[in-house]
Amino acid sequence: MFHRESGVFKTTYAADMALYPLPIAKWTVAVLAVLFVVVVPLAFHEYYLSILNLIFIAIVGALGLNILVGYTGQISLGHGAFMSVGAYTAANLAVRLDLPFWLTLPAGGLMAAAIGALVGIPSLRIKGLYLAIATLAGQLIIEWTINHVPAISGGAQASIQVERPSLFGISFNTQTHLYYFLLFFAVLAIVATLNLMRSRIGRAFIAVRDQDIAAEIIGIDIFRYKLLAFAISSFYAGVCGVLYTYYLGIANYEQFQLGVSIDYLAMIIIGGLGSVLGSIFGAVFVTLLPIVIRLLMENIGSLFFSDQELASVVSGLRLAAFGGLIIFFLIVEPEGLNRLWRNIRSYFRVWPFSY
């Protein structure tokens, strides 16, 4: 990540595909681990930890969507709904059957994966625009169903209260506790995605994205891998929804509407399609953006707007900034923040003798 790779010569395919590209990378990872496990939770106030927690949740969702959109080349406008499937599955299991989080979490993910694969079935016949519209329909139908079926949504206001997760008698009910809880799953998601993408399945995904006809000819069952991409991606989305539910202590469909699907698409486009690091950059950026805008507007916005207008102005600006950034990155830098990062890195790699 931060190091130079001189003097490393790879002689086998296995070495080239290793999780740690360089021996020194292990040290980078160790430093990062110490930083996030020890230094950050001790050094930061609870408020900043709560922001980091939101970022961790967003990372899980963004990685999932990037597997589908960035790596497999499909498109989904239904990820908000897949998250709500996971969230409500877990909430119902936790409240009605009193199951612990280590059962509700995978259950929510698997349910979302099943629904996601179902919505992905049209991808056999259609792609691009049609797939976007089909997943949009999926989003709207799932939203409607959750909102109109009290058996799923728990009746009043379609929301279910959930207790914070607990393990070995420790309840994760402070931001610091939640920080470790969510950090664990964010790291798990990152490592799982890295490993998935260097496996047979990951390479099949990339082949489908790059040229589906060629992929079919070299023996990749396109339909199977497209559905698998939908299922894996929705599994991440479902887990993301469950984490969000545990974080908030409530499952509410308003947290998973169409706008959320678009937020996550914004994340991976701004961060960088088809890259794990890009998903992380995007999740950080998109989570921080509204907070920065709110800070900015609280300080200078009162010059232009009255107090009661300010709330709607902030949300409006947030939306406009998202849209503007999506367009900006699509036109100017389709590979997103990840590309900018790589440019910076390769500049400093040969610095100061860049010629």
Next chain:
Amino acid sequence: MSEDLGFLLALLLNGASIGLMYSLIALGFVLVYKATDAINFAQGEFVMISGLVVATMLSIDGMPLIGAVVAVIAVMIGFGFGLEKVVLRPLLGRPVVAVIMATIGLAAVLRGLSTVIFGGETRAVSLPIGDDPINIGPASLPPIQALGAVVAVLFFVAFSWFFKKSRMGVAMRAVADNQQVAQAMGINVERYFALAWAMAGIVSALGGIVWGSMLGVDVHLALVGLKVFPVVILGGLDSIGGALVGGLIVGLVESLASGYLDPYVGGGTKDFAPYVLMILVLMVRPYGIFGKRRIERI
């Protein structure tokens, strides 16, 4: 028995007029897709913007209705041209997903900026057509729906003439058919791309007036745009007649579903039935009823 029949008739009439108003908006989508192969996910936001402009114009004292209508059409034409230049032109030749994402981003920008500029309250667009329902047999129709249906039909007649007879329309069809050949024949393809977006702007302007007058103008008016997709998928993405037929079908399905199913499921089937229908169509016949069939075997 005759009461049931009257109910059915009322539902059909209501559905057909709403359906025609849907097809008016869908027309803007089809025009852009037909000419430029670009997909406009911001069609509903176009309608919202023009509704906001009309409402603001009409709130100025002494502004005649015709002045407001002309102004909003002018604004939307300029808007369409500008948009094509700034957002869509740089994305020419890029994958279809990029264009989809760009228009989704555009929709977010328009929605966000409209609350910042115009505020969050609902505005009224009052047209001098009265509120007394028009009685047709046992059924009745609000005048704004009748007006919307008439405007939609007029537009379809006008656009059919435009594409069949006028020089510009023929050139636009040529561009839609094959851009390279059209260019070789001396047609300025880029100009026609911009023109297609401007025409989508005109259609949205009218859509904004009738829909804004019926529902009131605020951010939620943009949700009408979501109904465009069932309409165009049903009718075929590149068919103007398809937009008309698709709109009618979606309007009728919606109206019948909400009339006969709502009592059983507790309301809201209106926002549900069109998408189920659309999924079925996507599974069976993705190019729609009248759409051009693109054969691609994998």
